Structure formats: C-alpha cells, structure tokens
Amino acid sequence: MLTTIEKIIFIVLAITAAGFTFHGFKVIIDSIRKGRPAPELKDVPGSLVKAAIAVLFQQTIFKARKVLSAIHMGLFFGLITYAVVNLVDVLEGLVPGFELVYGGVHLPNAPTGLINAFNLIADVMSGFLLIAITTFLVRRFIVKDKALTFRDNVLLNPKVKAGGQARDSLTVGVFVIMHVGARLMSQAFRLTEGADPFMPIASFLNSIFGASETGVHVAWWISLGWVMFIIPYLSRSKHTHFFMSPVNLGLAKQNPRGQLDPAIPLKVIEGQKYDPGAKVIYDLAWTRVMDAYACVQCNRCQDVCPANFYQRPLSPSALEVNKRYLLKEATFGSHPEKLLLPLTETVISPEAVWSCTTCYACVRVCPVGNEPMADIVDIRRRMLIDGYEIDSGVQNALQSLATNGNWMSKGKRLRGRWAKEMEFPVKNATEEPVEHLWFVGDTASFDERVIPNTKMVARLFNQGGLDFGIMYQNESNSGNDVRRVGEEGLFEQLVEQNMAAFGKAQFKQIVTTDPHSFNTLKNEYPQFGGTFEVKHYTVTLLKLIEEGKLTIKNKLSNYKVTFHDPCYLGRYNGGFTAPRKLLELLGVEFVEMPRNCENSFCCGAGGGQIWMGKVAPGERPAENRIKEALTTFGEGANAKTQLFIVTCPKDMVMYSDAVKTTGNEGKIEVRDIIQLVAEAVGVEMPLEAEAVAA
Amino acid sequence: MNIVVAIKHIPSIADDLPVKGNNVDFDxxxxxxxxxxxxxxEQAVLIKEAVGxxxxxxxxxxxGELDNALHLALAKGADKVVKITAxxxxADSHMQAKWLSEAIKGMGADMVFAGVQASNDLDGQIGPMIAAYLDMPYIGGVSSIEANGDSATVNKEFAGGAGAKYSVHMPFVAGVQSAPKPPRYAPVSKVRQMAQSATVEKVAPSGDASSGLAFKKMAPPVVTGHAEMIExxxxxxxxxxxxxxxSKGLA
Known part of the structure; x- marks a missing residue:
C-alpha cells in the first residue's frame, strides 16, 4: 500500500521510536534498581504468570468502583486487541496487496473465516475503545469527579498542582481517539465494494465518506504515525502503568500482610551501609520505587483511607504520584539533585506521615500491588532516628513502653491485677504449664473500661474448662503498634522481653484478646524465633461452643447487631468468619454494614494514633462508622436493642467514645462479643457491678 | 562550655509504692x-548544640541499675557519664549532694545543672547543696538557659507565671524546672548502641553528710472517701x- 518513500519514512520513524522507548525504559529500570534490596521474592516466574492472569481477567480492579472498573476492562481488552490490530495494519502498509477487508478476498488461499472474525473483533473493539476513553475523558474533564482530586492540605509536587496529571490524561485520551478513529477511517476508505458485514462500524463510516485511496494513506498515517510518538511518550507519563502494572503486580509483596519489611534490608549488598528506614527515595526497597511507575493515579487508595476521610493531609495516592514526579524530574529531567531531598519535603508532609493508622486499606485496594503504607512506616523509622520532634502523646507512650512494657505508664506488676480480683485463680503460665497461654495485651489489662470484658473472657474460658494462664508481669506489650510507629529498636526490645517470657512458659498455643497483638505474634514473631500457634479469642470461644463445652442457654433474639471487623483481625489476617459464626449461634438479628470484611473501615486508633496527644478537628473515622451502623439499622422505631459488636479492646474504647460524641447514646450500644456470649451462655455474675463504666 | 548534669534515680510510682518497715521496700x-x-x-544538650x-x-x-538512665543520656547527646557506686x-539528698559535689569538684564545670526537685522527697536540696559545697552561686526554678561567653542568660519562673531574666556569671549551679523544649525522645536502638559501646566511669562515694532526719513511719495513704458519681x-x-x-451549707 505504502509508496517506497513512505515505507522508508515509516521505518526510520519506527526505529527512532524504538530507540526513545528503549531509552525511556532503561532510565526507569535503572532508577528502580537504585532502590534498596527488597524482601526475597520466591518463584518469580510463577508470580508473574499469576499476575498476568489477574491482569487478563482484570481481577484486581474490581475491589472498588465496579462500573468504572468494567469500563476499564473494555479499555484494556480494546488496547490488547489493538496491539494485534496495529501489527496487521503495519503489514497492510508494508506488504503489497495485503488487505483484510471482505475476508481478505484478494489474498491467495486466505483463511476467510479467521479474517472475518478478526475484522469483527477489531471493528467492535474500536467502538468499545472510543466509548471507554470518552467516558474517562468526560469523567475527568466534564463531570470533574472529585475522586481524582486531592485535598488542599495534601503535599503535592508543583507540577501535579499545575495540572500535570490532567495533561497526561488528555494527551493519551486524544491519542486513543485519533488512533482508533483514524484506524476505523482507514478501513472504511478501503471498502471499495460497499459494506462488509464483518466490519459494521467501518461500513457505516464508508456509507458516509465512501472509499478513497488517498484517504487510506492519510488515515493510515494518522493512525500509525501517532503510535510512533505516543509509545516513547508513555514511558515518560503516568501511562507507564500499561507496562509496569503487570510487572509490579507480579513482584508484589509475598510475605503475610501483617509482616512489615525490616527497617534495614535483611539481604545487604556488599559494602553498603544502611540507616534504618527511609529518608530519600532510594532508601525505599526497589519494589516500592517501582510502585511509582505502576501507579496510574486512580486514587482508589485515597477513597478508602481513614486519615484522608478525617481531613488529615494524607493521601496514599499523592504519595505515589509525588514519587513519580520526583523520579521523572530527576531521571528524565535535569534535577538529579532532587533525589537527595528528604521524602518529607518532596513526597509526603510530616503531618501526613503521622496521620496513618496503618489499617492496610490502601494496600489492599490497590489494583497494581502498591504499598504506600510501607513507605510511610519507613519514613517514620528514619524520622525517629533523626530526632524529629514527635507528638508528645506518642513520646510518652514510647517512653512508658521502654520502661514499663506498657503504654499506659502503669507498673509491670499491675498488669495481672485484674486476674487477682477474679473469683477463681488464674494460672501464671510462666510458673506452671498451661494449654492456652492468654496474651492479654495492654488495653485489656489496664483500661478500667475494658477490664470487665477481660474478666468475662476469663470466666468463659474457665467455664468452658479451658486450661489457660496469663504471664502476669512477664507479659510486655507485643510491639505491633510500636513497630508501626517506626520505633524498630523498641519493637525488638519488646519482642525480646516477650520471647524471654514465652521461654519460661510451657504452653501449646497462644490466645489473644487484642487483634494487634494477634497480628505481630502470628506474623512477625516467627522472624525472631517465635514459632507458635496463635489464635484470636473469637476462634477459641467458637471452638468451645462447637465442642459443647459452653452451651448457649438463651438465644439473644432481642438484639439487632452489626459487626465491625478490626483491621488487624480482618483485613490483615482474614479472621472474618469466627465472629460472624458466633453471632449466628447466639441467635441475634445480624445486619452487615456496607463496609465489611476486607473493606472494613478503620476505627482510627491503629499505627499509634491512639497515643496521639493532639486530636484534629473534624468527623473522626470512628464517628463516621457509628453513623454507618445506624444507617444500616435503618430509620424508625426498632423494638430490638441495637448493638455495635467489637472484638478488639481498642474498638471498645474508640466506639464507646464515638457513640457519645455523636450524641447517639440510647440508639446504639457498643459491646464486646464476649458480653453477648456471656449473656447467652449464662455466666454467673460476681457480686461486684460489671457494667462498662461510662 | 563544660556542663555537668547531676541526676537522681528515684523509686517509680507507676506501681503502688511498696512499704517495708519505716521506708520504701527498695527490693x-x-x-x-x-x-x-x-x-x-535536655537543657544541657540544647546549650551544647547551640555553642558547643x-x-x-x-x-x-x-x-546498681543507674546504667540505663546514663545510656539514655548518652543517646540524647551527653558526651560522658559517671556513676557514683554507692x-x-x-541515701538521702544531703548524702547524695555531698558525694556528687566531691565527684564534680575536679571536673572544671562552667555550669552544673540539677533538676529543681525530685518527686520522691520534694525537698529541692541537691542543687543548692552542690552549690554550697562547690562555692558557686545557685539559681533555681529555671526555665531556660542561654550561654554567652563566660556568663549565661537565665530565665527563672516565679509563682503565678511571673518570669525574670538574669545574667549569671559562670561557674554556677542551676536548678532546672523545665527545658525550653520538651525532653527529646531517644530511639531504643540508639540507647542500646550506647549500652554496647559506651563506658560508664565509676567513682567511689567520698565524704559524709546527713539531713539529720530519720523516718519514724511510712505508710501508704489510707483511703477515707471516694468520689460519688451523680447519674x-x-x-x-x-x-x-x-x-x-x-446540704453542705454552701448555697
């Protein structure tokens, strides 16, 4: 089809484009390689194949925004098809007489059926592509979907503020429309013999514009000439996403969700010395440098971030976007010196760093396997080492943890005081063998508002004949939140203290009240030699009931309840079923909140937030959650008592407070699941009043 | 600038204070x-950071457990730590002040800081007594100190929030009420590093002194009443x- 001159021009253009593209990706790969060693990845080919399948079926995007995800799916399939279409178009241009219209009627021995199928798919997909890309452009530029914007208080790269992302989107959007439109036109102009039933859209266009030899040339050049410019451009825009997302997903975190990367790489490159955590961008693990290239800046993470909801200056997506722009300015642009600027100046504000609740919602929802939360913890780690002035409440908590082993400034010996007040002896697991070592945790041990529930757990364990004991003053805080605040040294100290205590004890498994302790004991202690089975008390209680050791005497049909999945039990460790099963057995009327299980909404206490001395104004995540529960229960009179069920001591504190601050006392009551089990099983109450204190 | 900070180790009240005989059960x-x-x-380290x-x-x-506190001080920026192995x-504050003074005497200090009081005896004696033993002026209730040459600008707090600014010639002893900034946090990894690498200089206690006071009886507070919650x-x-x-005749 093309003239010799045209062919030469095209080949020169193609080689130039390939050169620029190769250079683009070389720059990207070089910059990724400058990141620190990441935790070892096993069976990389296997993971890449799995990721390829996930990408092919677009599995990971459907975790949120179902409709937009379906449109994305259309776009994806369209572009995949177009990779083949473009190849065929190149052949049509370069090989004389190679034409596929009318089932390739002019080709000798043409597989007509196959060609017709191809033509149909290419034609229909062109339509899908145009619809999909138009929808996205309308969403961004006409509807101006708020989800694509950032709060004013979020730190943004100046180029992002100046609309860099919108320009990127517009460039690629216009490209797709021109490319696909011109391709359809070039096919339409080829239809010299009228409509081709396997090319409905092209035939329609042909009916308007007719056939034209010149038209074919012009349209072909518009369609494929564009590609030669856009492919090198992609490596320099957010649409690097096309290539980097599948790779990033294939190389995503393999360790359990609840296991943080170490503060200093375990595998150290020879001659390299590492300070803990991250100050500059290449202090991040290379897999997390790559995150910036995989991110297409969809803001799904921002949608689910409790800190962002709380109007804090944190946006996990802004973190990735800023990383991307920083890398671009430094590697493609002329500002390599910016790589040495602290991340707290270029990527995320210190205030945002300290707003994260480490709830993992951002990492969970990310379709491409990014881990903005892990970056935040690394930045905290270095800030602590560098003497950044931390919140006074956090500092007090950490100092108390270092001296007392708990964050509440209580003496070690007071940890087991509640147990000494029980009507039966609670074994000391460090002095006599027990089957279940109950790791009680700080809040359940010391907080007067929670202790009645702690005692109830003990009573039910006792009544169910469970052989259990606690470690009294030998137990220290598990360190889960200490680690997430970035105090790695203190975390290690607490682990050592607890490991020493476990060493003194004889037990078969650990049971915890606190999901946070559960998480670190289960996922992080193994790295310190702590290989033991760890269960959450909901699982232990369920077992006692299922084995008939505890019998439900009263069905609690007078309660209408909903259940809040604690981040560290649910999203982190998949503990969704035991609490729900328990509630089912108790005979309550159960309703599910819209945000449940994996998509549960953080109470706002995790990652050290509960220690913060300063409380920011605005609706807090816990308050929003209580409103969500009330909406779920529905308006109007309800004869049943409405309960908000929790399985985490911190939740007890957070939500009891939120019910009061939202003025919903009397409408909804926060209860630990243990209170319901006790009521259903019929625990004999001791003489003292055991109501949860106001 | 040579700053010496005299510190005091005291029983923690995070636990209920155990009493044995007529004193705290120190065991x-x-x-x-x-x-x-x-x-x-913190005040000392701030001055060091400002003027060296x-x-x-x-x-x-x-x-025998002071090392922890000393390692913490090193992690926060102290250069040298010394313990008097008593x-x-x-040992009461008079005794401790005497031992501290004997040890500090040869150090050529420009400034000696002590906490304005300690929460165990609340007598605020260590600073003034060190000053007396070392024959230096004493200024207490200090809320900030800036060193300039051979004198220092010292802010002192009075009751009711009133403040006064003094110019004090070195050497002197200051009883520190508070540093201008909250004491910094020392990451545990740094403290542990100090514990491994630093040396704590040991000095034998020298001299004798006594407040002349003896405990007759010590007892935990007796709970006589409690708050009534009005619902x-x-x-x-x-x-x-x-x-x-x-009913109380107040209205």
Missing part, C-alpha cells in the same frame, strides 16, 4: 530517672448538685 520497686532531671539533660562544649551526666547509683538505696440527665444532675451544695 520490690523499680527505679526511674527523676522527671526534672530529664529537663536538665561537653555534657557530663553524673548520678549516684543506688541499686549501693545504698536509702441521670443533665437536669437531674444539676438538681442533685444544688441539693448537695445546700
């Missing part, structure tokens, strides 16, 4: 650094409060 209580001393360490110099932290080791948990709606609560005030 079953943890010892912690006096809170005001954290401020004097060395910070030496010294304390009496009452129960091994006498009942009900705000109106009911208000009515009950009025009633209560009336």
């Amino acid at each position: 079953s209580v943890d010892f912690v650094l006096n809170e005001w001393d954290e401020h004097s360490i 110099g060395t910070v030496t932290v010294i304390g009496v080791d009452l129960i 091994d006498d948990p009942a 009900g709606s705000s109106k009911e609560v208000a009515a009950k409060i009025v009633e209560l005030l009336k």
Whole structure:
C-alpha cells in the first residue's frame, strides 16, 4: 500500500521510536534498581504468570468502583486487541496487496473465516475503545469527579498542582481517539465494494465518506504515525502503568500482610551501609520505587483511607504520584539533585506521615500491588532516628513502653491485677504449664473500661474448662503498634522481653484478646524465633461452643447487631468468619454494614494514633462508622436493642467514645462479643457491678 | 562550655509504692530517672548544640541499675557519664549532694545543672547543696538557659507565671524546672548502641553528710472517701448538685 518513500519514512520513524522507548525504559529500570534490596521474592516466574492472569481477567480492579472498573476492562481488552490490530495494519502498509477487508478476498488461499472474525473483533473493539476513553475523558474533564482530586492540605509536587496529571490524561485520551478513529477511517476508505458485514462500524463510516485511496494513506498515517510518538511518550507519563502494572503486580509483596519489611534490608549488598528506614527515595526497597511507575493515579487508595476521610493531609495516592514526579524530574529531567531531598519535603508532609493508622486499606485496594503504607512506616523509622520532634502523646507512650512494657505508664506488676480480683485463680503460665497461654495485651489489662470484658473472657474460658494462664508481669506489650510507629529498636526490645517470657512458659498455643497483638505474634514473631500457634479469642470461644463445652442457654433474639471487623483481625489476617459464626449461634438479628470484611473501615486508633496527644478537628473515622451502623439499622422505631459488636479492646474504647460524641447514646450500644456470649451462655455474675463504666 | 548534669534515680510510682518497715521496700520497686532531671539533660544538650562544649551526666547509683538512665543520656547527646557506686538505696539528698559535689569538684564545670526537685522527697536540696559545697552561686526554678561567653542568660519562673531574666556569671549551679523544649525522645536502638559501646566511669562515694532526719513511719495513704458519681440527665444532675451544695451549707 505504502509508496517506497513512505515505507522508508515509516521505518526510520519506527526505529527512532524504538530507540526513545528503549531509552525511556532503561532510565526507569535503572532508577528502580537504585532502590534498596527488597524482601526475597520466591518463584518469580510463577508470580508473574499469576499476575498476568489477574491482569487478563482484570481481577484486581474490581475491589472498588465496579462500573468504572468494567469500563476499564473494555479499555484494556480494546488496547490488547489493538496491539494485534496495529501489527496487521503495519503489514497492510508494508506488504503489497495485503488487505483484510471482505475476508481478505484478494489474498491467495486466505483463511476467510479467521479474517472475518478478526475484522469483527477489531471493528467492535474500536467502538468499545472510543466509548471507554470518552467516558474517562468526560469523567475527568466534564463531570470533574472529585475522586481524582486531592485535598488542599495534601503535599503535592508543583507540577501535579499545575495540572500535570490532567495533561497526561488528555494527551493519551486524544491519542486513543485519533488512533482508533483514524484506524476505523482507514478501513472504511478501503471498502471499495460497499459494506462488509464483518466490519459494521467501518461500513457505516464508508456509507458516509465512501472509499478513497488517498484517504487510506492519510488515515493510515494518522493512525500509525501517532503510535510512533505516543509509545516513547508513555514511558515518560503516568501511562507507564500499561507496562509496569503487570510487572509490579507480579513482584508484589509475598510475605503475610501483617509482616512489615525490616527497617534495614535483611539481604545487604556488599559494602553498603544502611540507616534504618527511609529518608530519600532510594532508601525505599526497589519494589516500592517501582510502585511509582505502576501507579496510574486512580486514587482508589485515597477513597478508602481513614486519615484522608478525617481531613488529615494524607493521601496514599499523592504519595505515589509525588514519587513519580520526583523520579521523572530527576531521571528524565535535569534535577538529579532532587533525589537527595528528604521524602518529607518532596513526597509526603510530616503531618501526613503521622496521620496513618496503618489499617492496610490502601494496600489492599490497590489494583497494581502498591504499598504506600510501607513507605510511610519507613519514613517514620528514619524520622525517629533523626530526632524529629514527635507528638508528645506518642513520646510518652514510647517512653512508658521502654520502661514499663506498657503504654499506659502503669507498673509491670499491675498488669495481672485484674486476674487477682477474679473469683477463681488464674494460672501464671510462666510458673506452671498451661494449654492456652492468654496474651492479654495492654488495653485489656489496664483500661478500667475494658477490664470487665477481660474478666468475662476469663470466666468463659474457665467455664468452658479451658486450661489457660496469663504471664502476669512477664507479659510486655507485643510491639505491633510500636513497630508501626517506626520505633524498630523498641519493637525488638519488646519482642525480646516477650520471647524471654514465652521461654519460661510451657504452653501449646497462644490466645489473644487484642487483634494487634494477634497480628505481630502470628506474623512477625516467627522472624525472631517465635514459632507458635496463635489464635484470636473469637476462634477459641467458637471452638468451645462447637465442642459443647459452653452451651448457649438463651438465644439473644432481642438484639439487632452489626459487626465491625478490626483491621488487624480482618483485613490483615482474614479472621472474618469466627465472629460472624458466633453471632449466628447466639441467635441475634445480624445486619452487615456496607463496609465489611476486607473493606472494613478503620476505627482510627491503629499505627499509634491512639497515643496521639493532639486530636484534629473534624468527623473522626470512628464517628463516621457509628453513623454507618445506624444507617444500616435503618430509620424508625426498632423494638430490638441495637448493638455495635467489637472484638478488639481498642474498638471498645474508640466506639464507646464515638457513640457519645455523636450524641447517639440510647440508639446504639457498643459491646464486646464476649458480653453477648456471656449473656447467652449464662455466666454467673460476681457480686461486684460489671457494667462498662461510662 | 563544660556542663555537668547531676541526676537522681528515684523509686517509680507507676506501681503502688511498696512499704517495708519505716521506708520504701527498695527490693520490690523499680527505679526511674527523676522527671526534672530529664529537663536538665535536655537543657544541657540544647546549650551544647547551640555553642558547643561537653555534657557530663553524673548520678549516684543506688541499686546498681543507674546504667540505663546514663545510656539514655548518652543517646540524647551527653558526651560522658559517671556513676557514683554507692549501693545504698536509702541515701538521702544531703548524702547524695555531698558525694556528687566531691565527684564534680575536679571536673572544671562552667555550669552544673540539677533538676529543681525530685518527686520522691520534694525537698529541692541537691542543687543548692552542690552549690554550697562547690562555692558557686545557685539559681533555681529555671526555665531556660542561654550561654554567652563566660556568663549565661537565665530565665527563672516565679509563682503565678511571673518570669525574670538574669545574667549569671559562670561557674554556677542551676536548678532546672523545665527545658525550653520538651525532653527529646531517644530511639531504643540508639540507647542500646550506647549500652554496647559506651563506658560508664565509676567513682567511689567520698565524704559524709546527713539531713539529720530519720523516718519514724511510712505508710501508704489510707483511703477515707471516694468520689460519688451523680447519674441521670443533665437536669437531674444539676438538681442533685444544688441539693448537695445546700446540704453542705454552701448555697
């Protein structure tokens, strides 16, 4: 089809484009390689194949925004098809007489059926592509979907503020429309013999514009000439996403969700010395440098971030976007010196760093396997080492943890005081063998508002004949939140203290009240030699009931309840079923909140937030959650008592407070699941009043 | 600038304070650094960061566990730490002041800081007594110190929030009420690094002194009453409060 001159021009253009593209990706790969060693990845080919399948079926995007995800799916399939279409178009241009219209009627021995199928798919997909890309452009530029914007208080790269992302989107959007439109036109102009039933859209266009030899040339050049410019451009825009997302997903975190990367790489490159955590961008693990290239800046993470909801200056997506722009300015642009600027100046504000609740919602929802939360913890780690002035409440908590082993400034010996007040002896697991070592945790041990529930757990364990004991003053805080605040040294100290205590004890498994302790004991202690089975008390209680050791005497049909999945039990460790099963057995009327299980909404206490001395104004995540529960229960009179069920001591504190601050006392009551089990099983109450204190 | 900070290890009140005989049961209580001393360490390190110099932290080791506090001081920026190996948990502030003065005497200090008081005896004596033993001027209730040449600008707090600015010639002793900034946090990894690498200089206690006071009896506080929680709606609560005030003859 093309003239010799045209062919030469095209080949020169193609080689130039390939050169620029190769250079683009070389720059990207070089910059990724400058990141620190990441935790070892096993069976990389296997993971890449799995990721390829996930990408092919677009599995990971459907975790949120179902409709937009379906449109994305259309776009994806369209572009995949177009990779083949473009190849065929190149052949049509370069090989004389190679034409596929009318089932390739002019080709000798043409597989007509196959060609017709191809033509149909290419034609229909062109339509899908145009619809999909138009929808996205309308969403961004006409509807101006708020989800694509950032709060004013979020730190943004100046180029992002100046609309860099919108320009990127517009460039690629216009490209797709021109490319696909011109391709359809070039096919339409080829239809010299009228409509081709396997090319409905092209035939329609042909009916308007007719056939034209010149038209074919012009349209072909518009369609494929564009590609030669856009492919090198992609490596320099957010649409690097096309290539980097599948790779990033294939190389995503393999360790359990609840296991943080170490503060200093375990595998150290020879001659390299590492300070803990991250100050500059290449202090991040290379897999997390790559995150910036995989991110297409969809803001799904921002949608689910409790800190962002709380109007804090944190946006996990802004973190990735800023990383991307920083890398671009430094590697493609002329500002390599910016790589040495602290991340707290270029990527995320210190205030945002300290707003994260480490709830993992951002990492969970990310379709491409990014881990903005892990970056935040690394930045905290270095800030602590560098003497950044931390919140006074956090500092007090950490100092108390270092001296007392708990964050509440209580003496070690007071940890087991509640147990000494029980009507039966609670074994000391460090002095006599027990089957279940109950790791009680700080809040359940010391907080007067929670202790009645702690005692109830003990009573039910006792009544169910469970052989259990606690470690009294030998137990220290598990360190889960200490680690997430970035105090790695203190975390290690607490682990050592607890490991020493476990060493003194004889037990078969650990049971915890606190999901946070559960998480670190289960996922992080193994790295310190702590290989033991760890269960959450909901699982232990369920077992006692299922084995008939505890019998439900009263069905609690007078309660209408909903259940809040604690981040560290649910999203982190998949503990969704035991609490729900328990509630089912108790005979309550159960309703599910819209945000449940994996998509549960953080109470706002995790990652050290509960220690913060300063409380920011605005609706807090816990308050929003209580409103969500009330909406779920529905308006109007309800004869049943409405309960908000929790399985985490911190939740007890957070939500009891939120019910009061939202003025919903009397409408909804926060209860630990243990209170319901006790009521259903019929625990004999001791003489003292055991109501949860106001 | 040569700054010496005298610190005091005291029984922790995070636990209920155990009493044995006529004194604290020192065997079953943890010892912690006096809170005001954290401020004097912070003040010393701030001066060092501003004008240079060395910070030496010294304390009496009452129960053989002072190292922790000293390592913490090093992690926060002290250069040298010294412990006076007394091994006498009942040593009172007069005794400790004497031992500290003897040890500090040869150090050529430009400034000596002590916490303005300690929460165990609340007598605020260590600073003034060190000043007396070393024949230096003493200024207490200090809220900030800036060193300039051979004198320092010292802010002192008075009751009711009134403040005064002094120019004090070195050498002098200051009783630190608070540092201008909250004491910094020392990451545990740094403290542990210090514990491994740093040396704590040991000095034998020298001299004798006594307050002349002896404990006759020590007892935990006896609970005689408790708070009454008034429940009900705000109106009911208000009515009950009025009633209560009336019954006490206050309204």
